[in-house]
Amino acid sequence: MTTLWQDIRYGLRMLVKKPGFTAVIVLTLALGIGANTTVFSFLDRVVLRPLTVKKPRELVKLEYQYQYQHGNHSGVGKDNKFTYPLYVSYRDQSQVFSGLIAYMPFDTSVQSNVRVGDSVERVASMAVSSNYFSVLGIQPVIGRFFLPEEEKGHGAQSVAVISHGLWRRLFDGDPAALGKTISIRNYILTVVGVTPAEFTGTVATMNPGIYVTLGTLGQMDNFPWDDPGNFSLFCLGRLKPQVSRAQAEAKLLVLTEQINQVDSHRTGYTNFRVMEGSRGTNPVAHEDYYWLVVVLFQAPTMLILLVACANVANILLARGMMRQREIAIRRAMGAHRCDVIRQLLVESSLLALLSGACGALLAHWLTHTLRSALPFIQQLGLPVGVDGRILCLTLLGSLGSVFLFGLAPALRVSRPNVMNVLKDGAGTITLFARRFSLRNVLVVIQVAFSVIVLSFGVLCLLSLRALRVADPGYDHKRVLVVSIHLEDHSPVNIDFRQLFTHLQERVTSLSGVKAVSLASEVPLTATGRTRTSAGYVEDFQMPADRDYIPWDYTIVGPGYFQTLGVPLLRGRDFTPQDGPGTSGVMIINELMAQRFWPGQDPIGKHVDVGGGRREVIGVVKAVKFRNIRERPEPLSFWPLGRQVDAKGNPSPPADKWDLLIRTQGDHHSLMSLLKGELESAGLTPATYKIGTLAERARELHNPQRAITALLAVIGAVGLLFVASGIAGVMAFEVSQRTREIGIRMALGAQWKDVLQFVLRKGAILTGIGLGLGLGLSCIPCYILFLLVPDFRFVDEYALYGVHIWDPLTYFSVILLVSFVMLAACYIPARRAAKIDPMEALRYE
Numbered sequence: 001m002t003t004l005w006q007d008i009r010y011g012l013r014m015l016v017k018k019p020g021f022t023a024v025i026v027l028t029l030a031l032g033i034g035a036n037t038t039v040f041s042f043l044d045r046v047v048l049r050p051l052t053v054k055k056p057r058e059l060v061k062l063e064y065q066y067q068y069q070h071g072n073h074s075g076v077g078k079d080n081k082f083t084y085p086l087y088v089s090y091r092d093q094s095q096v097f098s099g100l101i102a103y104m105p106f107d108t109s110v111q112s113n114v115r116v117g118d119s120v121e122r123v124a125s126m127a128v129s130s131n132y133f134s135v136l137g138i139q140p141v142i143g144r145f146f147l148p149e150e151e152k153g154h155g156a157q158s159v160a161v162i163s164h165g166l167w168r169r170l171f172d173g174d175p176a177a178l179g180k181t182i183s184i185r186n187y188i189l190t191v192v193g194v195t196p197a198e199f200t201g202t203v204a205t206m207n208p209g210i211y212v213t214l215g216t217l218g219q220m221d222n223f224p225w226d227d228p229g230n231f232s233l234f235c236l237g238r239l240k241p242q243v244s245r246a247q248a249e250a251k252l253l254v255l256t257e258q259i260n261q262v263d264s265h266r267t268g269y270t271n272f273r274v275m276e277g278s279r280g281t282n283p284v285a286h287e288d289y290y291w292l293v294v295v296l297f298q299a300p301t302m303l304i305l306l307v308a309c310a311n312v313a314n315i316l317l318a319r320g321m322m323r324q325r326e327i328a329i330r331r332a333m334g335a336h337r338c339d340v341i342r343q344l345l346v347e348s349s350l351l352a353l354l355s356g357a358c359g360a361l362l363a364h365w366l367t368h369t370l371r372s373a374l375p376f377i378q379q380l381g382l383p384v385g386v387d388g389r390i391l392c393l394t395l396l397g398s399l400g401s402v403f404l405f406g407l408a409p410a411l412r413v414s415r416p417n418v419m420n421v422l423k424d425g426a427g428t429i430t431l432f433a434r435r436f437s438l439r440n441v442l443v444v445i446q447v448a449f450s451v452i453v454l455s456f457g458v459l460c461l462l463s464l465r466a467l468r469v470a471d472p473g474y475d476h477k478r479v480l481v482v483s484i485h486l487e488d489h490s491p492v493n494i495d496f497r498q499l500f501t502h503l504q505e506r507v508t509s510l511s512g513v514k515a516v517s518l519a520s521e522v523p524l525t526a527t528g529r530t531r532t533s534a535g536y537v538e539d540f541q542m543p544a545d546r547d548y549i550p551w552d553y554t555i556v557g558p559g560y561f562q563t564l565g566v567p568l569l570r571g572r573d574f575t576p577q578d579g580p581g582t583s584g585v586m587i588i589n590e591l592m593a594q595r596f597w598p599g600q601d602p603i604g605k606h607v608d609v610g611g612g613r614r615e616v617i618g619v620v621k622a623v624k625f626r627n628i629r630e631r632p633e634p635l636s637f638w639p640l641g642r643q644v645d646a647k648g649n650p651s652p653p654a655d656k657w658d659l660l661i662r663t664q665g666d667h668h669s670l671m672s673l674l675k676g677e678l679e680s681a682g683l684t685p686a687t688y689k690i691g692t693l694a695e696r697a698r699e700l701h702n703p704q705r706a707i708t709a710l711l712a713v714i715g716a717v718g719l720l721f722v723a724s725g726i727a728g729v730m731a732f733e734v735s736q737r738t739r740e741i742g743i744r745m746a747l748g749a750q751w752k753d754v755l756q757f758v759l760r761k762g763a764i765l766t767g768i769g770l771g772l773g774l775g776l777s778c779i780p781c782y783i784l785f786l787l788v789p790d791f792r793f794v795d796e797y798a799l800y801g802v803h804i805w806d807p808l809t810y811f812s813v814i815l816l817v818s819f820v821m822l823a824a825c826y827i828p829a830r831r832a833a834k835i836d837p838m839e840a841l842r843y844e
Contacts, residue, residue: 004346011347021319025312026355029401031717032305033359037394038366039301039710041386046205047290050278052198054137060245061277062090062235062252078273080281082233084214084226086259087129090235094255096248099135100237102214103128104225105203114210115183116170123166123209125184126201127217127225133161133195135238136202141167143178143193152215152226159216160189164197166209184210187220202236202280234281245274297707300456300714303449307718309405310442310449311725316348316409317439318732341410348406349399356398360391440765443726447769447821448776450718451813455777457711458809459802464708466801467701472524473623473632474565479693480667481522482659482674484683499681500657504557506677507661512670515662518557518640522658523564523625524697536608540596549596551609552633553586554625557640561587561620563662571603571618578639584614585639589622592634614638627700629800660693667692719817723824730762731828742837751833758832762825770817774810 015022050056063080082090084102091100106125114121130151138145145161160182162170171177181188189212200207214233218225225232239248253272284293320327327340364386386394500518508516537549558574561567569590578585586607593602605616622632663670671690678688734741741754802809 007343007346008350010343011350014347015350021315022351025315025351026358028308028311028721029352029355030358030362032301032308033356033394033398033401034362034366035301035714036298036305036397037359037363037386037390038370039297040393041363041367041390043294043297044390046284047279047282047293051136051202051280052200056278058238059236059277060239060248060274061281063273063275065271065273079231080234081231082235083228083231084233085228086256087233087235089255089259090252094248094252096239096243096251097237098240099131100235101129101132101135102233102235103132103202104214104232104234105206105208106217114166114170116180119170121166121170121209124206125210125212126203126206126208127212127214130213132211138195138199140193141196142175143191145193146213150215151213157190158187158212158219159192161193161195161211162191163195163207163209164199167194182210185220189216202234204280204282205284236277236280239274248274297710300453300711303453304714304718304721305401307446307449307721309401310446311721312405313409314439314442314725314729316406318728320344320409344410345406348410352398352401352406356394359398360386360394363390363394439729439732443722443729443765444769444772446722446725447766447817448773450715450722451770451773451817452777453711453718454715454813454816455774455809457708457715458812459804459806460704460708460711462802462806462809463800464701464705467628468698470628470801472628473621476524476564476693476697478663478667479564480661480663480670480674481691481693481696482661482678483522483689484657484659485687503659503677503681506681507659507674510670510673510677512663512665512667513661514664515559515563517560517563517660519560519658519660520555520640522693522696524628524693525700537596538606539600551636553636553638555640556637560637560660563660565662566623567621569619569621571616573618574639584612585617586614587618587620587637588616589620589632589635591622591632592636593619595634628697719820723820726762726765726821727824727827730758730825731831733761734758734828734832738835741832741835745835746837754835755829755833758829759822759825762821762829766818766821770814774814778805
C-alpha cells in the first residue's frame with residue numbers, strides 16, 4: 001500500500017510537471033467519455049431502463065401477428081394495440097394473468113394545455129384502465145387512484161390523477177390540491193391522487209402529467225374507446241405463478257379463436273406473443289431490436305472513444321520514448337519490470353480519473369443543452385440527466401479506458417535495452433526501429449474508425465437530402481398549413497363551424513390564395529396518421545378466415561384535393577351539403593378501388609364502416625399521405641361535415657383542426673395577411689401555427705436529423721483526432737530520424753525527395769486505414785439489414801433513397817480522409833525538408 005501511495009504521488013508530480021501534456025490527454029479523453037456518457041444517458045432513459053414499478057421483471061406485454069394486404073403488397077404484420085372488449089376478455093377469461101392493464105396516450109406527438117386558475121402547463125396525458133396503478137404496484141403520494149366504477153367514466157364527476165411534478169408546479173405540493181379541478185381540452189377534471197416522483201408512466205418516450213380513465217377520454221373527445229373495431233389500447237400485465245410465457249401465448253390464442261366464433265369483429269390473428277415487459281411500451285425500440293437502437297446510437301461514440309484512446313496511446317508511447325533513459329536507469333538500479341508497469345499504469349489511471357471527471361461535467365452540460373436545443377426531446381418531458389448510476393458507469397468506463405490507452409505503452413516502454421539506452425543516450429532507434437511499429441498500428445486503427453463513422457454520417461446526410469427532394473405526388477411546397485388549437489377557448493363561447501367557415505371565406509378572398517380547405521390531419525407530418533376502422537365491403541369476397549377489413553381513413557373538407565393538387569380521377573368532390581342529415585359518402589384513392597373492386601367502377605358502391613353505411617362518390621390519385629417515406633397505400637376520405645356533435649361542433653376532437661391553403665406566388669408575404677385575419681377572428685398567436693407543408697413534413701425527420709448531426713460531430717472530432725495523431729507520429733518520426741535525413745541530404749538528396757519520403761509513409765498508413773475502415777463499415781450495415789429485415793422499415797432510423805453500398809458515399813469519404821491526412825502529414829514533411837544537413841549531423 002505504501003508503494004502504491006508513492007506511485008500515486010510520483011505520478012501526480014509528473015502530471016503537474018508537464019501541464020501541456022496532461023491538458024492534451026485530459027481534453028482528448030474527456031471529449032470521448034463525455035460524448036459516450038451523454039448518449040448513454042438518453043439511451044438509458046428511453047430504451048434500457050426498466051419501469052419504476054414494483055418487480056418490473058415480472059411484467060409482460062402482448063403482441064399479435066396478422067395477415068395484411070396493401071395494394072399488391074401482402075405479408076405478415078405485427079401490432080401491440082388491442083380493442084377494449086378484447087382487453088376485458090383477456091383480463092377476465094384467460095386465467096393466465098394475476099393482473100392486466102390497458103392504456104393509451106392521448107397523442108404521443110401532441111401535448112395539451114392544463115389550466116388551473118390562471119396557471120397553464122403543457123403536459124402529456126394518458127388514459128388508463130382503473131386497475132392501472134394497482135397492478136403496477138404504485139402507491140399514491142396523497143389521495144387515491146381510480147376505482148373500478150370510474151373506468152367507464154359514467155360517474156357524477158370525472159376524476160384525474162396527476163404526476164408528482166405537475167403537483168409541485170401547479171399546486172406547490174399542497175395536499176389541499178385533492179378535490180380541486182383542472183381543465184384540459186375544455187373538460188373539467190377533479191384531482192383525486194398524485195403519483196410518486198419517480199414514476200413516469202409505462203410509455204418510454206413520454207412522461208404523462210395527467211392520467212384519466214378510458215371512459216373519461218371517451219367523454220372528453222367523443223373517442224370510441226370501447227368500440228370492438230377500435231384497436232388503440234396497449235396491454236401490460238403480470239402472469240400468474242407457474243404460468244410460462246409459452247403457456248400464456250397458447251391459452252390467449254385459443255381464447256381469441258373462441259371470441260372470433262361469436263364476435264363479428266374478428267381479429268385475424270395468426271400468432272400471439274407474450275413478451276418481456278419490464279421496459280413497458282416503447283414506440284422507438286421494439287423488444288426484438290431495441291439492442292439495435294442502442295448500437296446505432298452508442299457505437300459512433302464508442303468509436304470516437306477508441307480513436308481518442310488510440311491517440312492518447314500514441315502520445316504516451318512518444319512520451320515513453322523520451323523517458324527511456326529514466327526507465328533504463330531505474331531498471332539498472334534493480335527495479336523490476338512489474339514496478340515500472342505499475343508506475344506507468346498509475347499515471348494512466350490518474351489521467352483517466354481526471355478525464356472521467358471532466359467528461360462527466362461535459363456530459364451534464366451536453367444533456368441539458370440538447371434538451372433545450374432539440375424540440376422533439378423537449379416534447380418527451382423525460383427527466384434525462386447524469387444521475388448516480390451514470391456517474392458510476394462513467395467512472396468504470398474511465399478506469400476501463402486505462403487498458404485501452406495505457407497498458408500497451410506501459411508494456412512496450414517497460415522493456416528497454418538497458419545497455420544500448422545508457423550507451424546511446426536517447427536509445428530510441430533500438431526500440432522503435434521496426435518499419436511498422438505499434439504507433440503506426442494505432443494510427444491505422446484511428447483512420448479505420450473515423451472512416452466507419454464518416455461513412456454512416458454521409459449515408460444519413462444523403463438520405464436526408466433524398467427526403468428533402470422526394471416527390472409525394474403533389475406540390476407540397478406551395479401549400480401553407482395553419483394549425484389551430486383552441487384548447488383555451490370554451491365551446492360555449494365559440495361556434496367552431498361558424499369560426500372555420502368565416503376563416504375559409506376570409507382567407508379565400510386574400511390575394512395569392514388559390515384554394516382553401518379544412519382537414520383533421522396534416523399530410524406528411526407526425527400528426528398525419530390515419531385512424532383505422534373495420535368495415536364490410538359491397539361486392540367484395542371476404543377472405544375465408546376473416547369477416548372484416550382494416551380500413552384507413554381521414555376527415556377532410558370540400559376542396560381538399562384541389563388544395564393539395566391531387567387529381568380527381570372520377571366521380572365528384574365533397575360539397576358543403578355532404579353534412580348532417582345526408583347519407584354518408586366517402587372518396588377513395590385508386591389503390592383502394594383496385595383492391596376491392598378491380599376491373600369495376602367503384603362509384604356508387606357501398607361500405608358499412610364506422611357505425612354507418614357510406615357510398616363511394618369519387619376516386620382520387622394515390623399519393624403519399626402518412627409520410628414521405630412510404631409507398632402510397634389504400635386510403636379513404638370522409639367529409640368533414642359528417643363529424644359533428646349535437647351542438648354542431650366538429651368531433652372528434654373539437655379543439656384541433658388545420659387549414660390548408662394553396663398559394664400562388666410568394667407565400668411569405670401572404671403569412672402576415674393570414675396572421676391579421678386569424679387575430680381578427682379572435683385567435684391569439686398561442687392558438688395557431690403557420691408554415692408550409694414541406695416545412696412541417698421535415699419535422700418528421702428530426703430523429704434522423706439528430707442521428708446525422710451526431711455522426712457529423714463525432715466524425716469531425718474523430719477526424720481531428722486522427723489528423724493530430726498522424727501529424728504527431730510523423731513529427732516524432734522526423735525528430736527521431738533527423739540524423740538519417742541529414743545524411744541523406746548530405747549525400748545529394750533534394751528537399752523534394754525528403755518531402756516525398758515523409759509523405760509516402762503517411763500515405764501508406766492512411767491507405768491501409770482507409771481499406772480497413774471501408775471493409776468494416778460495410779459489415780455492420782449488411783448484418784443489420786440481413787438479420788433484422790423489419791428494422792429497415794422503422795421510419796425514424798431507416799435510410800431513404802440511398803443504398804448501403806452507395807459508391808458516392810465511400811468515394812467522398814476516401815477523398816475527405818485522404819485530403820485531411822495528407823494535409824496533416826505535410827507540416828512535419830515540410831519541416832523535414834528544411835533540415836540543415838550540418839546541424840542534422842551534429843544532432844544528438
